[in-house]
Amino acid sequence: MLSAVMEDYIKAVYTIGNETGERVSTSALADYLDVTPPTVSSMVKKLEERGLVDREEYKGVTLTEEGEVVALEILRHHRLLESFLTEALDYDWADVHDEADRLEHHVSDELTDRIAEALGHPLADPHGDPIPTRELELPDAGETARLSAAERGERLVVRRIRHQGDEELRYLAEAGVEPNEALEVVDVAPFGMVTVRTAAGEQSLPEEIARLIETVPAEEEAEPAA
Ligand SMILES: [Zn+2]
Known part of the structure; x- marks a missing residue:
């Protein structure tokens, strides 16, 4: 089992890495997660020991294949929760992220699958972010x-x-x-x-x-x- 904090780091590496197309530096992670660089370094070490990130000194980290699976699972949880909150519970689209951020670590894959089923397997969440499928494939979001x-x-x-x-x-x-x-x-x-x-x-x-x-x-x- 991974802690919620570990999952947040993995999500951050995934998001920043996708945005820049490069290895993610300690300082970029510290900025993004609003923590100090030494805190990032010690967590990255733990993630490396678990085989979730690949670290190269002075160059930063990338996700391993296993780390990428974890990232996509959390994104699937997060984005389906946001969809569920807006569509089934009438939340405003601008009020669902923080709630989903808390819940994403605690919902099972089974519950997530049921939410997807109940919503008719949406391809994108209320913010237009593509929702990974059950097989963890990202739907093509089209050119923007x-x-x-x-x-x-x-x-x-x-x-x-x-x-x-x-x-x-x-x-x-x-x-x-x-x-x-x-x-x-x-x-x-x-x-x-x-x-x-x-x-x-x-x-x-x-x-x-x-x-x-x-x-x-x-x-x-x-x-x-x-
Ligand atoms: Zn969100």
Whole structure:
């Protein structure tokens, strides 16, 4: 059995590694998990002993095949819990992450499978994150572009909101930036601030927030599904 903390580290290595395509450094993990580098080092050592991560001095860590299985299992738990909370229990999409973060370590694969079954095997959670299948395959999320790379005048539909907590989700919900909703890029400032027009009005989003938002062109959205 792995502890909830170990599982959180594995999830962090998976998420950061996917984002950067590189080995994950101790300092990146410390930043992400909001702990000190020495804390990261001692936990990484434990994970290495269990064969879950592969560590190279000065280069950082990657997940082993076994570690990757653990990461996908937790993501399946997390994303199905978020789907269940919004669809079956009427939670708001911006209020489910922290709850799922706590529960993901404690639900069995059996319960997770039953949730999937009850929801009709959804391919994505309420934030557009793909849900690993029972065989731990990730459904293809399709091609998207980050809002941080958008240009003035573009009309876009939000496909996926990467997130680490309810705080940023609530911030975006208030700004009218919601999954599957349209927005228009009003302005992009030289240092990355993106101003968008949503149903809630005009909002300026800092670059680090705009980077979390994956979009598709609004036109594409209007086309009937093949
Ligand atoms: Zn989440």
